[in-house]
Amino acid sequence: MIGNSLTTNSAAGNQIAVFIDFENVALWAEQEFIDFELTPLMEYLQSRGPVVIKRVYGDWSRFSHYREELMNNSVDLVQIYSVRAGKNRADIRMALDAMETAITRPQIQTFVIVSGDSDFGPLVVKLREYSRYTLGIGPRDVTHPLLVKACDEFIYLEAVLGEMHDLHEMSQPTATDNETARTLLAKALNVHAQRGELPVLAAKLKQTMLLMDSAFNEANFGYSQFKNWLETNIDLISLFLKDMQLYVAPKDYAVPGDLDLRPWEGSGTGLTSNGHSQGGNGSKPAAITAATALQSAPVDPATQKLTLRLQYKQIFNRLKMTSVDFSTRRDVLRDIYRELSExxxxxxxxxxxxELCLRYEAQGLIRSKTTLRQIWQMGFRQRAFDYNDQVASVHVPVRLADEIDSEAAFVQRAESGFVYAVINAGLDIDKEELAMILLNARDQGDYIQSLLDDLEERGLITYEDKRYGLPGHSAIPFADEPALQLIRYDIEHVQLPDTLPRTQEKARSLAKTAMLQRSQDFAASARSYLFACRLQWDAVEAGDPGASLEDLRWYMASYASVKAGELSQIHRDYANSRPYYLAFFNLVQEDDPLWSRMRGLINPMLSYYWVNAWRELGLTAANPSHNTTSPAEIAVNAANHQNPELQRLWFAMTQGLAEANPGLLRRVANQIRLSRSDSPIYAQVADTIEQMLMA
Structure with a gap:
């Protein structure tokens, strides 16, 4: 949950009215392959105060599959009929309703506008003239800067929905974003220094930062609390504690003797007991890793346990494995088993x-579909389900794996993923700590041992020299996947420089370098990614501690995307680029954790994949833009093009995509059906795609 116990805004405690431009948000979510759910958004808003008005505007004949969840959240569905294709009429009605509310209901002090449309900028300005606090929420990539600047506070929708990437992943905010936020921090502190208000309460400092730049929010940088973001900037500031409240001052601030302040001891993010960075020389605090924490000597046993506990939680949080409480997790797992057994x-x-979501709703239980999907993925990762020789997808009939013969066996199989994640990260096993995190009981070490035994029996882990680890050559379960054989060939035949260190750290460094190179030099980026793939592949096969399959899949998918770009954009070798596109799509399945990590690439990769059909046939005059045209529009254009060769090529390419990633193609069909066009050809193309998926 996004929030900050140390941070409030001027509207805290006041009644809230929320107005949602559903068409703007839902179409963005569909195009970005995000499962939009209203529940997380409403939970976030309710954490800020009582939400007394909830209105959602859209054409519900087009968004009928969302209506049930919207009604479950007790929102008012305002019907906005589409007069003609391409025209969104919700903005006028929303503006009228918001202004009427501001005039007739003075007790409502906070107005939330959920949209990325700049047309709402004048509305926000007018609401502020009426002394209303305005909170904007919209998609990061499509929200207009004018709307962001107009609001008192603006939060990106991805952060609210939990779709922001983990800060410690390589897809973190850009250096420019970080430096902009750090500059804002320094300016805000300077304002309080001029007022003689140092040290300043952290909550007040954030209010000042929001007044200076409403787009700032620590959630956009992967932090759930403002104090955590402050800790990462300890080279700029000093943190103090007084009466259980956090205060901030510039780095060189000298505490007057008459102030009862003590240095902030931090919250496990790299601060020492005196509140200073462990990095030294003004550097940012280094993240605590297994290597640094467990190899330091001497290590106090209590400190080692605390370090392991933090590392366990970090791993589980990154995989979204601990966002659900123990009782909910067990209840849902049991219900899944019973349903699939029957x-x-x-x-x-x-x-x-x-079905489960509706059942829980009828029982008065708040369990969103996102929560259920996270629990389902626990079993999916441990291969507790069988998809009858089809590519695993949420749209394919499913049953329990043959070896699952009891409810206890299913629950154990699903929960063994926690232990596997720890071993996969190269950490030691502390049964008591794991039992406390997973079961809320330290005395359940025997159950943790049963999970270890299950993993060992299935050949997923080994126990040697009193330590659990990954097995050797059987550690890459997707090595023989047909769609990945070209990438595997590249990995096995690449010649690494003699001077290149053969370490996982070097692989990660190469991957970061490749990310910086990809926008300027496809060939150099592909080479760096390929080196990273080879180093990680060798480390996984050797069973090196910390050698993660997830990182290997990440590097392989990244390499496939860049290699496809090199061949198609640089060498114009469109036919030979296709296998790399399909390898990327094969790796990025919607039930796989890689889906969320690579989501930002899925849309452009799919657009390029289909646009290349025009380029391959030399049809440049009719070539749609991959930047401004959605994959759904490109598919409709290709399927109905006057050139029969293009139609045949698109059909063949789409069949390949159906084999590599049917779930992604089904999402495209849904996008086409949601299109505002009244032309019957849209429905025909969607039907064609669904027939491919059924073949």
């Missing part, structure tokens, strides 16, 4: 989760 192969994952 009715195997009769429902898809999506259908089953929808």
């Amino acid at each position: 009715r195997p192969n009769q429902r898809t994952t999506d259908d089953l989760l929808e």
Whole structure:
């Protein structure tokens, strides 16, 4: 949950009215392959105060599959009919309703506008003239800067929905974003220094920063609390504690003797007991890793346990494995087992989760579909399900794996993923700490041992020299995947420089370098990614501590995307680029954790994949833009093009995509059906795609 116990805004405690431009938000979510759910958004708003008005504007004949969840959140659905394609009329009605509310209901002091449309800028300005606090929420990539600047505070929708990437992943905010925020911090402190208000309360400092730049929010940088973001900038500031409240001052601030302040001891993010960075020389605090924490000597046992606990939680949080409490996790796992035992192969994952969601709603239990999907993925990662020789997808009929013969076996299989994640990260096993995190009971070490035994029996881990680790050559389960054989060939035949260190750290460094290179030099980026793939592949096969399959898949998907770009954009070798596109799509499945890590690339990769059909046939005059045209529009244009060769090529390419990633293609079909066009060809293309998926 995004929030900060140390931070409030001027509207805290006042009643809230929220107005949602659903068409703007829902179409963005569909195009970015994000599962938009209203529940996380409403939970966030309710954490800020009582939400007394909840209105959502859209054409519900087009968004009918969202209506049930919207109604479950007790929102008012305002019907906005589409007069013609391409025209969104919600902005006028929303503006009228918001102004009427501001005039007739003075007790409502906070107005939330959920949209990325700059047309709402004048509305926000007018609301502020009426002394209303305005909070804007919109998608990061499509929200207009004018709307951001107009609001008192603006939060990106991805952060609210939990779709922001983990800060410690390589897809973190740009250096420019970080430096802009750090500059804002320094300017805000300077304002308080001029007022003689140092040290300043952290909550007050954030208010000043928001007044100076409403787009600032620590959640956009991967932090759930403002104090955590402050700690990462300890080279600029000093933090103090007084009466259980956090205060901030510039780095060189000298504490007057009459102030009862003590240095902030930090919250496990790299601060020492005196409140200073461990990095020294003004550097940012280094993250605590298994290597640094467990190899330091001497190590106090209590400190070692605390370090392990923090590392366990960090791993589980990154995989979204601990966002659900123990009782909910167990209840849902048991219900999934019972449903699949009684009715195997009769429902898809999506259908089953929808049924469970409705059942829990009828029982008065707040369990969103996102929560259910996270629990489902626990079993999916441990291969507790069988998709009848089809590519695993939420749209394919599913049953339990053959070896699952009891409810206890299913729960154990799903929960063994926690232990596997720890071993996969190269950490030691502390049964008491794991039992406390997973089961809320330290005396359940025997159950943790049973999870270890299950993993060992399935050949997923080994126990040697009193330490658990990954097995050797069987450690890459996707090595023989047909769609990945070209990448595997590249990895096995690349010649690494003699001077290149053969370490995982070097692989990660190469991957970071490749990210910086990809916008300027496809060939150099592909080479760096390929080196990273080879180093990580060798480390996983050797069972090196910390050698992660997730990182290997990340490097392989990144290499596939850049290599496809090199061949198609630089060498114009469109035919030979296709296998790399398909390898990327094969790796990035919607039930896989890699889906969320690579989501930002999925849309452009799909657009390039289909646009290359025009280029391959030399049809440049009719070539749609991959930047401004959605994959759905490109598919419709290709399927109905006057050139029969293009139609045939698009059909063949789409069949390949159906084999590599049917879930992604089904999402495209849904996008096409949601299109505002009244032309029947849209429905025809969607039908064609769905027929491919059924073949």
